[in-house]
Amino acid sequence: MKTFFSEDHRAHFPQAELHGGQFVTPFERPSRIEHVLTRLKERGFAAPIAPDPADRAVVDALHAPDYLDFLETAWAEWKAEGFEGEIIAASFPARRMQTARPPRNIDGKVGYYALAAETAITEGTWAAAWSSMASAQAAQRAVAAGDRAAFALCRPPGHHAASDMYGGYCFLNNAAAVAEMFRRDGAAKVAVLDVDFHHGNGTQDIFYDRGDVFFASLHGAPEDAFPYFLGFADETGTGAGDGATANYPMAPGTGYGPWSEALDDALSRIRAFGAEALVLSLGVDTFKDDPISFFKLDSGDFLDMGARVARAGLPTVICMEGGYAIEAVGINTVNVLEGFNNA
Amino acid sequence: MKTFFSEDHRAHFPQAELHGGQFVTPFERPSRIEHVLTRLKERGFAAPIAPDPADRAVVDALHAPDYLDFLETAWAEWKAEGFEGEIIAASFPARRMQTARPPRNIDGKVGYYALAAETAITEGTWAAAWSSMASAQAAQRAVAAGDRAAFALCRPPGHHAASDMYGGYCFLNNAAAVAEMFRRDGAAKVAVLDVDFHHGNGTQDIFYDRGDVFFASLHGAPEDAFPYFLGFADETGTGAGDGATANYPMAPGTGYGPWSEALDDALSRIRAFGAEALVLSLGVDTFKDDPISFFKLDSGDFLDMGARVARAGLPTVICMEGGYAIEAVGINTVNVLEGFNNA
Numbered sequence A, B: 001m002k003t004f005f006s007e008d009h010r011a012h013f014p015q016a017e018l019h020g021g022q023f024v025t026p027f028e029r030p031s032r033i034e035h036v037l038t039r040l041k042e043r044g045f046a047a048p049i050a051p052d053p054a055d056r057a058v059v060d061a062l063h064a065p066d067y068l069d070f071l072e073t074a075w076a077e078w079k080a081e082g083f084e085g086e087i088i089a090a091s092f093p094a095r096r097m098q099t100a101r102p103p104r105n106i107d108g109k110v111g112y113y114a115l116a117a118e119t120a121i122t123e124g125t126w127a128a129a130w131s132s133m134a135s136a137q138a139a140q141r142a143v144a145a146g147d148r149a150a151f152a153l154c155r156p157p158g159h160h161a162a163s164d165m166y167g168g169y170c171f172l173n174n175a176a177a178v179a180e181m182f183r184r185d186g187a188a189k190v191a192v193l194d195v196d197f198h199h200g201n202g203t204q205d206i207f208y209d210r211g212d213v214f215f216a217s218l219h220g221a222p223e224d225a226f227p228y229f230l231g232f233a234d235e236t237g238t239g240a241g242d243g244a245t246a247n248y249p250m251a252p253g254t255g256y257g258p259w260s261e262a263l264d265d266a267l268s269r270i271r272a273f274g275a276e277a278l279v280l281s282l283g284v285d286t287f288k289d290d291p292i293s294f295f296k297l298d299s300g301d302f303l304d305m306g307a308r309v310a311r312a313g314l315p316t317v318i319c320m321e322g323g324y325a326i327e328a329v330g331i332n333t334v335n336v337l338e339g340f341n342n343a
């Protein structure tokens, strides 16, 4: 299985994440990736391949033009306003307020395009997000060209990024782009399976009204876990997408037994849907020692997870999402890949 | 004119306000009030009167029960979760997310009940907000008992607090409570006139569908100024409240000429509405040197402002809202009161 990876992810490393009323070093940090690279090498995977540039047309199909403009220009506007910190959202279009009138003022604009304030934008954020998108797209091209599967070592992650909102460490939705590319390449139906601990609200949002992309997510129940406001079991799609969204919210303390039952159910739903290609949004923050999550998977469970996903028998692109138990991120991620390869 | 004031406001003084991506000492701080007290004394106003406790029934009529529970219990829940900082909102029910399902998790709950992340909640916030509400209610009782006007030296302010959201330094809507009390005392129609630099989104929200309370606000245009997502000229009320909301958004650099024309228009709308009592949401952040605003009023303009409001000839309760040019807050506030008295 080829791995696609860009060193440009380093351009994004905010100093500050708003957590528990304080600024902390972001849980989503470059060293997460180092541990994956080390384990890939150690376990005999081929050296990662630097991706070709991303195709902008795919991104334009998923994200709103004003949102992309915002991401590209936010840093310059923020600095022009005289703000000294990194970009952090502070004011939001809340209940019963105007949700379709982006402000002119950059402070207001930031709040308009954010779904959370924990995620800072820095000078290098756009470049890093764009390189992450390039890795995802390159992995899709490898699979479209005949590889059974490919791994996009994306950073920053993407699954929380909606068509017009960033947050949860995500800016551009890499997994959604891969699904869209499979469709453009001729697959009638595609599935995105999101096994990150957190609900893939962005991916769900992007495909919610589409009948050609099935979205399934296994995650911490929104009553208890970020992003809190999406990922309920009764969200099943709308319009042409009615029935093409499946959410498996699970309670604090959930272990691999019930988790893998949900996985099997999601995979059987994907089979019944008739997907011709699969995108795996792979977060390993389901691990028992993850500092910001509450599932109880052991490292060995990730081998089994990979095998179950492989047995779906679909051309598969695996996109890296979250995972914050820094050293274990490498072991658990590579376990999924190895489990997949050995199935 | 009597002044009502509680020392308990000191219980609320967060260390941190999120501003420009950094934590700064909150612009809304206790010393604002000291300067008003000093000027009141210096200019011969009677000593402030400590208010009786607030009537909870009035507050219950304006704010959602779950929101009030949240404000009272948030600090204990936040500390029980192990967070070390003050309470700052980080995750929001954004566009196309669930806006009517409050999370169980305190971090999620905070985001659910917040409209902005600049405003921290501390251990003493509820007590301070409750004492501010008490001052407002005591001022109303003085006017209901026959005084021509009364001044509630409220802190924290209230006009950004919606029925179920805090933010913009506000938690309980003092001005709305005064309007509600006038109604309960028998006034068929009441008006709230909000001259704070920022749109009184909370007050508008509370009365938007009511035909018995007219709400007029003069403020920085939402495209350019907090709260960014409410206060547009085309927001005019709904249902029974259709036509009972009047917004006067104004551009950066607006001086007293155009500003006072808007004031006269608002006052004539209030007269036409048939209001029998008036609540003035008095922020003095329209001052030219205010650090977070962009109007250009001079100190002398506040004397004229008070006189124009007095000439409406209505029983009037003046509630303190914003104003952050700390030393000038005292001068400008007392200028409004003196202008009113001398009209």
Ligand SMILES: [Zn+2]
Binding pocket: A196, A197, A198, A283, A285, A321, A322, A323
């Ligand atoms: Zn995650």
Ligand SMILES: [Zn+2]
Binding pocket: B196, B197, B198, B283, B285, B321, B322, B323
């Ligand atoms: Zn203000």
